[in-house]
Amino acid sequence: APSVVFNVKRQVSQLRPSYDFIIAGGGTTGLTVADRLTQAFPKKTVLVVEYGEVEYAPGIFDPPLAVWGGIGASASYFIVQSQPIPDVKNASAFVLAGKVVGGSSAINGQFFDRPSRYDLDSWSSCSGRGRPGQSQWGWDDVYPFFKKSVNFTAPLAAVAQKYNFTWDSSVYGPGPIYSSFPPFLWADHHGVRDAWAEMGIPPRRECAGGDKDALCWIPISQDPVTARRSHAGIGHYTAVNASRPNYDLLVKHQVVRVVYPKGPQRGPPLVEIRSLADSTLRNLTAKAEVVIAAGAFHTPAILQRSGFGKKSILKDAGIDVVVDLPGVGSNFQDHSGSGVSWNYSKPGDWYPLPSAMADPAFLADAVAGFNEIPARGPYTLANSNSAIFVPLRNITTTSQTIIERIRSMIADGSAASYLPADYRSDASMVAGYNEQLSKIADLLSNPHAPSIESTFATGTSLRAVNLHPLSRGTVRLNLTDKLQVPVVQYGTGSNPVDFDIYAAHVKYLQRVTKTTALKQFGAAEVTPGPAVQTDAQLIEYIKSSMVLSFMHPCCTAAMLPRDKGGVVDADLRVHGAAGLRVADMSVLPYLPSSHLSSVAYAVGEKAADILVKTWR
Ligand SMILES: Cc1cc2nc3c(=O)[nH]c(=O)nc-3n(C[C@H](O)[C@H](O)[C@H](O)COP(=O)(O)OP(=O)(O)OC[C@H]3O[C@@H](n4cnc5c(N)ncnc54)[C@H](O)[C@@H]3O)c2cc1C
Numbered sequence: 001a002p003s004v005v006f007n008v009k010r011q012v013s014q015l016r017p018s019y020d021f022i023i024a025g026g027g028t029t030g031l032t033v034a035d036r037l038t039q040a041f042p043k044k045t046v047l048v049v050e051y052g053e054v055e056y057a058p059g060i061f062d063p064p065l066a067v068w069g070g071i072g073a074s075a076s077y078f079i080v081q082s083q084p085i086p087d088v089k090n091a092s093a094f095v096l097a098g099k100v101v102g103g104s105s106a107i108n109g110q111f112f113d114r115p116s117r118y119d120l121d122s123w124s125s126c127s128g129r130g131r132p133g134q135s136q137w138g139w140d141d142v143y144p145f146f147k148k149s150v151n152f153t154a155p156l157a158a159v160a161q162k163y164n165f166t167w168d169s170s171v172y173g174p175g176p177i178y179s180s181f182p183p184f185l186w187a188d189h190h191g192v193r194d195a196w197a198e199m200g201i202p203p204r205r206e207c208a209g210g211d212k213d214a215l216c217w218i219p220i221s222q223d224p225v226t227a228r229r230s231h232a233g234i235g236h237y238t239a240v241n242a243s244r245p246n247y248d249l250l251v252k253h254q255v256v257r258v259v260y261p262k263g264p265q266r267g268p269p270l271v272e273i274r275s276l277a278d279s280t281l282r283n284l285t286a287k288a289e290v291v292i293a294a295g296a297f298h299t300p301a302i303l304q305r306s307g308f309g310k311k312s313i314l315k316d317a318g319i320d321v322v323v324d325l326p327g328v329g330s331n332f333q334d335h336s337g338s339g340v341s342w343n344y345s346k347p348g349d350w351y352p353l354p355s356a357m358a359d360p361a362f363l364a365d366a367v368a369g370f371n372e373i374p375a376r377g378p379y380t381l382a383n384s385n386s387a388i389f390v391p392l393r394n395i396t397t398t399s400q401t402i403i404e405r406i407r408s409m410i411a412d413g414s415a416a417s418y419l420p421a422d423y424r425s426d427a428s429m430v431a432g433y434n435e436q437l438s439k440i441a442d443l444l445s446n447p448h449a450p451s452i453e454s455t456f457a458t459g460t461s462l463r464a465v466n467l468h469p470l471s472r473g474t475v476r477l478n479l480t481d482k483l484q485v486p487v488v489q490y491g492t493g494s495n496p497v498d499f500d501i502y503a504a505h506v507k508y509l510q511r512v513t514k515t516t517a518l519k520q521f522g523a524a525e526v527t528p529g530p531a532v533q534t535d536a537q538l539i540e541y542i543k544s545s546m547v548l549s550f551m552h553p554c555c556t557a558a559m560l561p562r563d564k565g566g567v568v569d570a571d572l573r574v575h576g577a578a579g580l581r582v583a584d585m586s587v588l589p590y591l592p593s594s595h596l597s598s599v600a601y602a603v604g605e606k607a608a609d610i611l612v613k614t615w616r
Contacts, residue, residue, distance in 0.1 A: 007241055008054055009250045012275070016248070018285040019047040021611070022271050023293055024255035024302060026050030027103020028597060029584040030293030031236035032149065032604025033611070035176070038247040039240070040612045047248045047284065049255050049273055051294075052076060052099040054238075057106035059222060059229040061381045063367050076100035077107050078485050080297060085548065087471075087493030093334070093548035095488070097295050101251065102233025104295065105177075105597050108551070110220040110229060110382035111455065112179050114146055115592035115599060116389070117210035118449035122439045123589050126560060134570040135610055137559070139210055145605035146208070146598060147173035153224035155181045163189070165217050165385075168206035176235035177601060180224035181217070182380040186458035187350040193386055193456070194517035201388050212389045212593065213448045218455075220382040221597060227375035232601070252276045254483065257306040258290055258580060259283065264322050267579025269306075274483070288615055291572075291607070292582045296553040299586040300329035300475045301486040303557060303567070308574065310422065317477050323576040326426050327565040329486070330419075331433075331558050332473040333591050335550035336492055338502055338542040339454075340509045341461035345522030352378070354458055384457040389450035389467075389593060396504035399444065405497050406441040406470065410434045418495040420474050423565075432558075432565030433472065436590050440468045450593040452505045460526075462512060464505035465550055467593040470495035475556050492548055502542045503535060552596045557586035571610050583607035 009015060021037055023030045026048040034048045055076050077096040084090035098104035117139035124138035135141070152172035155165050165181050172179060196215050197203060204214030221230045241247050254276060258269035268290050270283040292299050300309075307314060307322030309329060314321050356362045357378070369377030392399040409415040415437055416430040423429035443449045453465040473491035478484045493499055506528065513523040528541045560566025562575040566589075572581040583603060585596050592599060 007248065009248055010252060012250070012273070012282050015047065015250060015284070016045060018287055019248070020044035020286065020288040021046045021291065022284055022286040023048045023291045024271065025103065025292065025294035025298065025584065026101050026233070026237070026249060027098055027293060027295055027584065028105040028232045028600035029604040029607070030291070031102065031232040032601055033291055033293065033583055033608045034247060035236035035240055036605065036608030037611060038244045040608070041615065042246060044288070044615070045246045045248065047250060049250050049253050049271070050101055051252070051254050051276070052101060053251050054101045054233065057100065057102055057229050057231055057233065059227070060109050060383055061379060063370055063379055078297070080485055080488050082548070083487060083489045085490045085492050088543045088546060088548065091548060093490050093492070095334070095549045095551055095553060097297050097553070100233065101237060101249065102231040105221065105231040105600070106229070106233050108597055109595070110222055111218055111384060111595050112150070112221045112598060113212070113216070113218045113387065113594045114208040115594040116212045116449055118443055118446055119592035119594070122443055123559070126435050126439055126564065126589060131570065135606070137570060142602055142606055143210065145602040145609065147171065149173070149175040149601035149605050150177045150179045150598070151175050152179045152219065155183065159183045166203070166205040167217065167219070168209060171206055171209040175601070176239055177221060177232070178223050178230035179219040180222050181219050181385060182222070182227065182382070183374070183376050184378055184380050185385065186353055186378070188348065188353060188458055189386065189456070191348065191517060191521070192462070192512065195512045195515040196388050198515040198517050199511055201390060207389070211448065213391050213450050214389060216387050216389065218385050218387050220385065222382060225374045227370060227380035255294065255302055256281065256483065257302060259306070260322060260577070264577040267577060269577070269580055286579070289579045289581060289611065292580070293584045295584050296332070296556045296586045297475055297486055297488065299582055299584055300556040301477055303328045303574070304477050305482055308577070310426070313422065313476065317479055317482065323574070325562070325567055325575060326423060326429055327432070327558055327560070327567040329475040329556050330423055330429060330472065331555045331565060332475050332488070332491070332553065333469055333555045334490065335465045335467065335552045335591060336469065336546055336548050337464040337466045338506050338546045339461060339463035340506060340512065340528065341526045342513045342518070342523045343460060343526055345524060346520070348521050381457065384455040386457070387453055387455040390452050390508070391447055391449055392444045392451035392501070392504070393447055395452055395508040398500070398504060402497060402500050402504070403441050403444050405500070406437050406444070409497070410437050418470070419472060420489065420491060428563050429565040431563060432560055435564055437470060440470060440590065443468055451501065452508065453593065454509060462509050463547060464502070464509055466498065466501055466505060468591060470498050490548060492546070493543070499539050499542065502546070503538050506538060506542060552591065554585045554588045554591055554596065557582045558589045559587045560589050572607055581607065
């Protein structure tokens, strides 16, 4: 927990008359940028404006066993309930987003993997590679920033031996965010790992070095000694702020919009903020640049309130157009997927499993262990430490058919009909979507680029994460109150090929219960179960059982050329606007084969590097 919080500002009267840089959003990416800028430029001033407070950020599995427990009770997240999703029986996705210093890194599941090299190379190939003078985003260009952002502490030898953890310290660096393995795993952990190995998924010593088509050990973002969450609010603010007189953080204020009094070519813009205490509006002045880092839901909302977006949509919201940029708030994506579950008729002699927490003596020891230095026991766990990442061709014999379906919808022009309605006749959005689908088809054809992720910590179920969904949704201002959480429309399943992929993934996971590793315990499938026989039945099952959000919203201000529906260029500058950049998970063109926090830190490091090179 951040014990001493220096210099937090709560009122505009405590601010300087102007700043060199203003960052909208003190989350994972925004604080990374602020930390690196204040470090590089001791004489330049940086202000971060954050909606939330500096709050204690418990780990996902800290006592008293509240895994995102008490949702609604906490002030530290925005709750997003999506609009009904037509292609999944009008279900609604439930998503959280950080509303606290540290942003989503302060509330996430702490699973700390990295994308595959092919994700980055794929983005780079459509984000302006080769344009003279612009930044490059291929794996080799960004890998140094993944390394720089995180430090890794190897587990004690006895722990490593007990669980067979493997790693390669050389893929990590000196960064202020901790990555480590917990000193405890539940006792059934190896059952499913053995099953995965039996399915032919090769174990890899380290999956964070760019190659992750494997059975992986995944570390968590956690202090290795105290087992407390490591997040941007600590690593990039509390740990450095006392020695940085040029680093200001204003909390409990909302960035409403940016304002260009002399037009978007004459930047940087003013930043209009609102006090959450009394709703007073104020304009702040940045002398160098403004960086929007409010996350994939709120960044497009700030841009739309500022007049950046599709003309017709802004008009409906009563907002004057500053730059006609249809990509703002479109191209919305999240990871989703269904899965399998089973029962054991001859369960192994496994102890302890989570059920042991019901035993008061075990529980008391778990709490005591968590408070020891170094911490020990079950409360040192986060979401999971094991996962598989498998390429499509190893999942299904139908991979070629799936890829051809994607390529032919691009060729015959039908892909556009799967975009959200407002964009189907917009040439730039259609061109951008076709290009994304083509790149995703390449990824799905790549024998080393994963299509599915599945993780395991304990229990009798597995989820499949569709790493590269084809469907797209939208994030729009709430017209009842434009300052509130925006209206989120998931597009889940709107591109029908996604269902072919979901189905292939579930069929693949069904193989788990057929392995000798699980058969020896009498594993018998419960869901989808014997009643589900045909593909049509399987898709019905998937529609009713899907996890609609793995809490990875992204891509709503994509780094793509303007004629491809992009919002920012490869230097993260908003198209058509001076002195304004975006740096957060909005800028991804499409989802990578990983969870997003490592990506957010790396994007923050790279964004800071770009800014430092610009202003040095
Ligand atoms: C519940 C949950 C679980 C997750 N689990 C994992 C996981 O296990 N592993 C993993 O790698 N990733 C996980 N993620 C994803 C990952 O944490 C996020 O994708 C990443 O942290 C997002 O970083 P960001 O910088 O884009 O935005 P954020 O970190 O969300 O930062 C945005 C910040 O902007 C602030 N803000 C918003 N609007 C305004 C405004 N108008 N004015 C001022 N401030 C504003 C917010 O309060 C917030 O602090 C999870 C996410 C969530 C929500």
